[in-house]
Amino acid sequence: MENANVIKRETLSTTRKKVNYAKWGYILILPFFVVYAIFSLWPLIQTFYYSFLEYRQELLDVVGPNFIGFQNYATLFSKIDFWKYLWNTIVLWLICFIPQIVVSLLLAVWFTDRRLKIKGQRFFKTVIYMPNLIMAAAFGFLFMTLLSRQGPIMSLLMQWGWISTPYDVSTSVEWNRIMIGLINFIMWFGNTTLLLMSGVMGIDEDIFEAATVDGAGAFRTFKDVTMPLLKPIFIYVFITSLIGGIQLFDVAVMFNKAGGPNLTSNTLVMYLNQTFSTRNYGMSGAISVLIFILTASLSVVVYFVSYRDKLPQKHKKVIANGK
Structure with a gap:
């Protein structure tokens, strides 16, 4: 009888502990969901709602809110500026991402190669990550000051005799885009390098040794061993x-507030900011929703295409038919 009571008490104690752990777990994560619902989910729902409204302010008069369906989207698609700013955004991203991923991959493989035994790795990691700690707006303003007509770089080039008159970078489409891409590259390549390094260091060293024993060179090891095993981190970075x-x-607007020559440096978010500053809330909502849909769609496409080999057969058929 006494043993039965002991077992019963232990069972009740265990059950009580499980219930308490579950309860306190929900209580501890509740603040996050409350804050997320108030400051993220509800504004997101309102943005979708405003995108279907005619809701703007003209001087002292407020027009709307009036439900107009997809009229804001139709108006947006008919504007040349929208497609121009979308193209600008893609070009600026490519200018930044291509050198960023190439340099970051090379540095990640270089730093993690045990055969090289590079000294001072912590110092180099700190140095390449430091630009990521600086605000993007401050970084853009810094480069704008350095490359201005009266800036130190133009003064040095004139003293060295490389140029006769100061060159205005803001008047060149190519240099405008290159500089914005360069600023973003300097800011983010350190973060990308550390992420890729963590992925490479997570690969079992025995795999690299086996590749070396089989006679694989550095390029073959990188192509057939490192990149396939680095795929999850690479997709995350992408x-x-x-x-x-x-x-x-922030970088684009600080480096060239006017949008560059012929507005070739204006991005979608800059277009959104311009629309919102004119108090056209309905159109601003439509642009925000399109940016959200574009971001989500491209992310999903990249994910499914990258992990195509691991998808169920029915999903593979859908992707194949879509192509």
């Missing part, structure tokens, strides 16, 4: 860079 590229704003 998607996050894609999201950041679509939302590019």
